[in-house]
């Protein structure tokens with residue numbers, strides 16, 4: 001049976017580390033790090049994410065603000081609000097919850113956040129720095145995966161990592177990060193996606209498999225070799241009559257069968273998910289340190 005990679009535990013440890021930095025700042029009567037989260041419209045899932053981000057900020061002693069905007073807001077108005085926070089010294093991180101309504105150009109909005117406050121790491125300047133291996137704000141989910149591998153002493157150097165999925169939020173950045181010599185990742189990386197003729201041909205070669213597809217239980221045991229390390233980034237809502245909410249969250253990996261052959265595995269929930277918020281706080285602290293230097 002695979003050893004469980006406990007993202008809940010590691011994320012609590014990281015939050016504790018950040019909390020102690022914040023209480024030290026209070027003792028020294030210094031300014032605190034601040035994060036503003038902007039939500040357009042009232043999608044219930046997005047609202048839940050935004051609230052839990054703000055709650056975590058408060059838990060560690062950071063300043064947090066949620067701006068909820070009406071769905072009818074124009075792109076110009078949204079960008080002008082972002083500009084206000086670009087110039088507001090109380091906030092060191094700006095996060096615009098995605099997806100945005102269709103008539104707002106996501107790319108224009110992301111580019112309007114100054115790279116120094118882009119705690120999502122989505123700005124093209126930060127993406128470029130990540131690809132060439134310069135220090136930058138790293139997207140929270142990939143950053144969380146790196147932290148899990150590090151804290152479980154999972155060697156990546158020379159290992160074959162197969163990333164399933166090519167999103168800008170997870171697939172592309174984690175592949176680039178693991179490729180870097182810097183920070184000791186130094187892995188051999190393959191990215192596969194929906195156009196691959198035979199996904200198993202690639203996944204079977206993985207020493208470390210990262211599933212970020214958005215398809216419930218897509219990865220089966222027969223697609224993998226024994227002792228593979230499995231990182232499941234999937235967060236899929238599926239109907240569940242036994243749950244009071246009527247649904248449950250499952251990953252992109254068939255946990256029951258894959259956990260029998262893997263050496264390590266992240267559960268869903270409780271694996272990568274909690275790490276994303278912890279690394280958002282970490283990024284806010286990093287942005288704060290740069291901006292107040």
Ligand code: GUN
Pocket residue numbers: 095096097098099120140141169
């Ligand atoms: N929506 C889903 N994931 C994310 C994320 O990592 N950042 C933002 N801003 N929105 C999201």
